[in-house]
Amino acid sequence: MNQEVIILIAEDDEGHALLIRKNLTRAGITNRIIHFKDGQEVVDFLFCQGEGPHRQSGQAYVLLLDIRMPKLGGVEVLEQLKADPELRKIPVVMITTTDDPREVDRCHQLGCSNYITKPVEYEGFVNAIRQLGLFLAVVQVPRINGIH
Amino acid sequence: MTIYTNSISVRMAGVTVLLLALFVLVFTLRTDLRAADRATELSGKTFRVAVLGDFPPLYMQDSQGQPTGFAIELLETLAAEAGFSIEYIVTENWGTAAQLIRDGEADFVPGFGINDYRLTEFDFTVPMESIPVRAFVKKDDRRIGTIADLANDRFRTAVIDEGAAHVELRRRGGYKLELEQNVDEGLNALLAGNVDAFIFPEPVLLQKLRSMGLEDFVDVVDEPLFVLKRGYMFRPGDRYLESFNRRLEELVQSPYYPELLKKWYGEPAPFWTVQKVVVYMLVFAAGLTVLLVIWKNYSVRLVNKRLRRSEKHLAARNRELEQLVYVASHDLRSPLVNVDGFSRELDFVLKEIGVLLDKDEVDQQMLERLLRTEFPDMQQSLERIRGSARQMDILIKGLLKLSRSVRVKLEIQPIDMNKLMHELVESFAYRLKETGMELTVETLPPCRGDAPQITRVFANLVDNAIKYRDNSRQGKINISATLNKEWAIYRVADNGIGIAENHQANIFELFHRLNPADGEGEGLGLTAVKQILGRLDADITVESQPGVGSVFIIKLPAIRTKRQRT
Numbered sequence: 001m002n003q004e005v006i007i008l009i010a011e012d013d014e015g016h017a018l019l020i021r022k023n024l025t026r027a028g029i030t031n032r033i034i035h036f037k038d039g040q041e042v043v044d045f046l047f048c049q050g051e052g053p054h055r056q057s058g059q060a061y062v063l064l065l066d067i068r069m070p071k072l073g074g075v076e077v078l079e080q081l082k083a084d085p086e087l088r089k090i091p092v093v094m095i096t097t098t099d100d101p102r103e104v105d106r107c108h109q110l111g112c113s114n115y116i117t118k119p120v121e122y123e124g125f126v127n128a129i130r131q132l133g134l135f136l137a138v139v140q141v142p143r144i145n146g147i148h
Numbered sequence: 149m150t151i152y153t154n155s156i157s158v159r160m161a162g163v164t165v166l167l168l169a170l171f172v173l174v175f176t177l178r179t180d181l182r183a184a185d186r187a188t189e190l191s192g193k194t195f196r197v198a199v200l201g202d203f204p205p206l207y208m209q210d211s212q213g214q215p216t217g218f219a220i221e222l223l224e225t226l227a228a229e230a231g232f233s234i235e236y237i238v239t240e241n242w243g244t245a246a247q248l249i250r251d252g253e254a255d256f257v258p259g260f261g262i263n264d265y266r267l268t269e270f271d272f273t274v275p276m277e278s279i280p281v282r283a284f285v286k287k288d289d290r291r292i293g294t295i296a297d298l299a300n301d302r303f304r305t306a307v308i309d310e311g312a313a314h315v316e317l318r319r320r321g322g323y324k325l326e327l328e329q330n331v332d333e334g335l336n337a338l339l340a341g342n343v344d345a346f347i348f349p350e351p352v353l354l355q356k357l358r359s360m361g362l363e364d365f366v367d368v369v370d371e372p373l374f375v376l377k378r379g380y381m382f383r384p385g386d387r388y389l390e391s392f393n394r395r396l397e398e399l400v401q402s403p404y405y406p407e408l409l410k411k412w413y414g415e416p417a418p419f420w421t422v423q424k425v426v427v428y429m430l431v432f433a434a435g436l437t438v439l440l441v442i443w444k445n446y447s448v449r450l451v452n453k454r455l456r457r458s459e460k461h462l463a464a465r466n467r468e469l470e471q472l473v474y475v476a477s478h479d480l481r482s483p484l485v486n487v488d489g490f491s492r493e494l495d496f497v498l499k500e501i502g503v504l505l506d507k508d509e510v511d512q513q514m515l516e517r518l519l520r521t522e523f524p525d526m527q528q529s530l531e532r533i534r535g536s537a538r539q540m541d542i543l544i545k546g547l548l549k550l551s552r553s554v555r556v557k558l559e560i561q562p563i564d565m566n567k568l569m570h571e572l573v574e575s576f577a578y579r580l581k582e583t584g585m586e587l588t589v590e591t592l593p594p595c596r597g598d599a600p601q602i603t604r605v606f607a608n609l610v611d612n613a614i615k616y617r618d619n620s621r622q623g624k625i626n627i628s629a630t631l632n633k634e635w636a637i638y639r640v641a642d643n644g645i646g647i648a649e650n651h652q653a654n655i656f657e658l659f660h661r662l663n664p665a666d667g668e669g670e671g672l673g674l675t676a677v678k679q680i681l682g683r684l685d686a687d688i689t690v691e692s693q694p695g696v697g698s699v700f701i702i703k704l705p706a707i708r709t710k711r712q713r714t
Contacts, residue, residue, distance in 0.1 A: 015486035015532045022493065040651075068478050070660065071651050097481040100474065118485050126492075 004060055005141045007033045010042040010077065011066040011095070016118065020064065020095070023126050027133035039065075039072025043080055046087055060141040064132070065112075067096040067103065075106060082111045089142045093132060188391045191231035195388075197223065198237045198245045198254035205352065205412040206259050206277075206378075209238075218412035219259035219378075222276060225404065230395055246270075249383055256392075260381035261312060271386060272379035273393045276400065277409075279349045280372035281313050284338060287365050292345055295373050298323055303344035306334045312376055313347040331356055339365060347373055351413040358414060464682065472550075475658040479543055483536035490529035490536075497522045543659065546672045550658075553676055558598040558683060562707050565592035565638070568599060569627060572606055576614075583614055585623035592629045595636035595704035601680045602704070605688075606640065608673045609700050613642035618695070636706040643697040652690050 007024070011017040017035050024033070034053075036042040042063070044050035055061065063081075067074035074094060081087045091113040096103070099117040107115055114135055116128045199215050200207040208217040215236050227234055237254050239245045242261075248254040249270065262272045283305070285292045292298065298305050301324045307314040309327040317323045326343050328334040331353065338346040339362070346353075350368065357363045380396070382389050399405060500522075504515050569589045573580075580587055587610070595602075610625060617623040621643065629638045647655060654660050656678040681688050685705055692698035 013482055013486065015490065015536065016482070018532075019486070019489040019493075040648075068475075068482075071648075071654075073654070076650065096478075097485060098474065098478050118481075 005031055005136075006059060006061050007031050007136070008036065008042060008045070008061055008063045009033060010036040010039060010063065010069065010074065012038055012069045013066070016066070016095075020129060023129035024133060026126075027130045029133045029136060031136075038069045039074060039077040043072060043077055046081065046090075047084075055144065057145050058143050060143045061090050062136055062141055063090055063092045064095050065092055067094060067098075067107075075103075075110070078107060078110045078112055086144055086146045090144060091141060093135065188387050190388065190391050190395070193232045193388075194235055195232060195255045196235045196237055196253070198239055198248040198257045200242070200245060201238050201240060205355070218408065219276070221408060221412070222399070222405075223258040225408075226392075226395055226399060229399070230391075246381070249381060252383065255382070255388075256386070257381045259378045262377045262379050263312075266381070269384070271382045271384045271389055273382075273389060273396050274400070275377035275379045276396055277378050279351060279376040279378070281316075281347060281374055281376050282350045282372045283345045283347045283369040284353060284366050285345050285369060286338065286341070287367050289344070289367065292369060294371055295347075295369060298345055304342070306337050306343040306346040308334065308348070311348075313373060316374060317347070335362075345369070349376055351409075355414045468679070468682065472658055475660075476543070476547055479659050480540060483539045483543075486536040487533050490532045493529045494526055497526055546659065550672060550676060550679065553601075553604075554679065554683070556601070558601065560596055560598055560684070562594055563597055563599050563602060564594055565629070565636070568603060569606065572603060572610065575607070576610055579614055583617060583623060585614060585617060585625060587625045588627070590626070590628040592627070592638065593631045593636045594707050595638075596707055597684045597686065597704055601684065605677050605680055605702065606638075608677050609640045609702075612673060613640065613644055613698075616642075616644045616698075618643065618645045618697075631706055634706055635703045638702045638704065639699055640702070641697060641699040646694040646696050646698055647690065647692040648694050649692075652692060655690065656688070 007029075009017055009020060011020065014037075021033055034045075036045065040050075041052060042065070044052050044054075046055055046061075046063075048054040065074040065077060074096070078092055078094070081090060081092065088111070092111075093114040093116060094107045094112045095116050095118060097118045104115050114132070116132060118128070199220065201209060204217065206217050206219045207215065208220075210216045215238060223234065237248060239248060245254075245257050245260070246266075249257060259276055260266070260270075260272070262275060266272070283292065283295055283298060292303060297303070299320075299322045301322060304324050304326050305317070306326045306328050307317060308331070309329060314325065314327065317325060326337060328337060328346075331348060334343075334346045334348060335353070335356065337343045350372070354363070354368075357366055380389075380392055382392075497518075500518060501515070504511060504518065566589075569592060573587055573589060576587065606627075613625045614623070624643045626641045627638065628641070629636060631637070656674045658675045659672070660675075678688055681702065681704075687703045689701045689703075690698060691701065
């Protein structure tokens, strides 16, 4: 994948975030990763609001989004991104522990690019991340312009 | 012996002669009687009978203009039995009828009032009707008990002008008389209260009252003024008078007579006639049907309303439960992902170490390098596994706590919220002092609920207010309330850090914590609060502004002062 692309991980569970990083590395993806602890943080980053770090114009991002997070859940974050004419271009991969079909449907309707469940069984998890790596390798990641 | 015998035969002969004489006498007499009978025989005769055109029920005319009425029917019965025929002369009034008799234009009047005055001019048969003339008063007029009470000008008494009662009372004197032209006028005067009594032939007035449905408005004074008798009126010395007398006497005593009286003068109609029963039953059935339909609609609506309510309730509980299961499964799987993931990470390292150790000649340097680089990761992995186990323990304990609280039996009763809140404030006294916060409680209306559960609700809210205080200013908590028809609405307001609008919807969710990094709390408090209130038919909402504070609004069922519909 284009080394310029930055991977954003919104995941409240640090263990999960760490496992995702390790496995992405193992799958050969070495892009820069920024970790957010809840939905609000990633929204603040992308919409350039609040006191935390903000995104840069002209940069390409991919977002790995957990669904169940404090403050703002993943679905709400997805909703907000897809409502924005510029940010809606960002490929979003939902990562969650459940595979509730209604939830999967809802995320697809909202326009997520991919949906990965975190299996408890580790081979599955590694596989899922490997797939994610493949997905990230083939997807065209547009640059995101404009500053909010 | 012979002498005796002779004397006996002589006696016997004498007796025989005597008997014969007697027989002849009787026979002759009988022949005389028969001759007399033949002379007054009614059979085959034709009588000219003067009748009145309109004096019901005695004389009336049917739809063809033929005379009818009590006197007519009686006369015609008599005629049929005795075999005579009738030629009617219909006249206007008693005077003209009497004149017809006087002039010999009619033979008799079949029903004419008998009085001393008329007896001097005419002959009458035995009475063919006897009518008591009585005083009528308004219902329950206890002032007048007898005719004598009317004397001495004490009461106004209505009589028919020149009627029998008028004549009689005028003769007696001492009565304040109001003269009426006919029965309707008299009755009106009595019912309108213009007179105190009305004197009239009883059966005629009773029939009138019954026909007008007024029998319940009038009482009859016991003893009659007199009894009006009517008989057949003839010219004096009429030879048929005796024959009519006999026939009439027989007829009046026969069972036919009362039947005829009843027919023309009527008798109290039984209240429950078949028609009336049918009509009343129909009305009753219709009323009942209407009532049943209304009742059915009402009860169906009521049941439906209750059903809808419990359905809504159940749906809400179901959603809550679904949410709970979803959240629980999600949150319980989360640490499992970590346990599995990090033990695999450990496994990787152990496998690498295994490969090195399996070699014939162990490369101590490589082994040491590997151990040194992987050691922190291994430590971290173990730490994460143990942390996940702890996290699961907390979650499971929380779930158990929540399910236990649902199982607690509720005792719904009126609650003195002032007392409850006073005790609650006492229990928070130390923490309030420690944090330097100020808690004020206004006068609160009572509500209905389970005291320990409601204490838990408010304890949780106060606890949250303390936990999420804004350290940059003096912390304040205020508890107030308002009351409307059905709800006691309590407000727990603080000036803490507040909750952003887009986070407000999530705060009641199971295990949802806005700032997990704060360490405190298990994410159960508000979920439990919501669950408790759900069981108490109550509700909680939040209004908040970050940096200003939060208000939690709790709606509990008010105590009903009056009966109210649910």
